[in-house]
Amino acid sequence: MSAETQFSISQLRELEAESIHIIREVVAQLEKPALMFSGGKDSLVMLHLAMKAFAPARLPFPVVHVDTGHNFDEIIAFRDQFVEKHGLRLIVGSVQEAIDRGLVKEEPNGSRNRIQTPVLLETVEQNGFNAMLGGARRDEERARAKERVFSFRDDFGQWDPKNQRPEIWNLYNGRVHPGESIRVFPISNWTELDIWQYIKEDGVEIPRIYFAEERETFVRDGMVFEANRFAQPKEGEDVVTRRVRYRTVGDATLTAAVESDADTLEKIIEEVAATRITERGATRGDDRVSDSAMEDRKKQGYF
Incomplete structure (x- = not known):
């Protein structure tokens, strides 16, 4: 092979390789991960990348959906069809069920977005998850642009933007104590385009x-x-x-x-x-x- 021969990959394949590396790091470092899955485009790309990361084996962790009860009907139907087609294990945290038993209270404007958080934290605790993979991207919103790929959460599930771990040379620190967890964002560097x-x-x-x-x-x-x-x-x-x-x-x-x-x-x-x-x-x-x-x-x- 000529010394002048050069190899290159596209930007998309570089992003894909980075994301797959991050997903594999999560499984290598943390005992009980799960992937947040809503049926939206970002979570579908995340799930596609995760299945690629471990193919031909099955996905080594479950997918989790915090169901507000106010999801678009098309999305819930697609979610269920996708999970069945690919033989995934789906765990659903229900906001409606949480309202019925008094864990959360519905807001006057009818939105359930803000009351998802206690349901998510309860689902994480009940299943013992210490790493949650999410499809957030830094270009979406200024708070997400601040966050590391491996985002540490304390034993209350809370994030401190002033206390984040350094990520030098793509080295990720997944060390947590009992009760603590990591939120992981493998597609942080992707844009909507x-x-x-x-x-x-x-x-x-x-x-x-x-x-x-x-x-x-x-x-x-x-x-x-x-x-x-x-x-x-x-x-x-x-x-x-x-x-x-x-x-x-x-x-x-x-x-x-x-x-x-x-x-x-x-x-x-x-x-x-x-x-x-x-x-x-x-x-x-x-x-x-x-x-x-x-x-x-x-x-x-x-x-």
């Missing part, structure tokens, strides 16, 4: 809710919401048929759609490449409460 390009290039399965189609919608606070069983128009909010798609999926009471004609992966990639506002900033009402809304929730134990 990277996610969509990877979905297209690697054939990652995703639900149809991400593609543009005609939906009955109304506008509230400058955002477009689908009129469904979780989000109903108020007086003066007219229902209009619009062609929309979702950039992110969460609590259906506060997650908005965007007007779009992107009904193929190629069109979504073009659309995302041209946008200048993150998907959370454009469509997540729960992050508009204050400038520090996400950081405050993360300090309490949220992902």
Whole structure:
């Protein structure tokens, strides 16, 4: 072979290799990991990477979904089909069940995003998980940009942004004492555009809710919401048929759609490449409460 021969890999394959390395480090260092899985695009890419990391063996940890009871019907159906198809072990923490027994109290605005945290912490404790893999990316929101790949949580599940472990030369410290845990973010360095390009290039399965189609919608606070069983128009909010798609999926009471004609992966990639506002900033009402809304929730134990 010529000395001048050079080898290179694409940016996506470099990101993939980094993420797979991180996932394998979690399994190597920590006794009882699990992967947070909502059926959304980021968690699907995460799960795809995890299955690649250990193929042809089965996934060596369960997937966990904190179900608010306000999820889009399409997402829950897709989640269940995906889990059955790939023979995954799914653990569900139910916010509705937690409300029924008094662990959490539903908020006046009807959103359940903020009361997910106690349910997540209880699910982690009951199953003895000491590492939770999540699909957060640093480009989504300023609080997530502060966080390390291996994010230490104390025995109350809380995050201290001023007390984070150094990560030098991609060396990750997974040491924890009993009761403590690590949140791990293997796709921290990916962008929304990277996610969509990877979905297209690697054939990652995703639900149809991400593609543009005609939906009955109304506008509230400058955002477009689908009129469904979780989000109903108020007086003066007219229902209009619009062609929309979702950039992110969460609590259906506060997650908005965007007007779009992107009904193929190629069109979504073009659309995302041209946008200048993150998907959370454009469509997540729960992050508009204050400038520090996400950081405050993360300090309490949220992902």
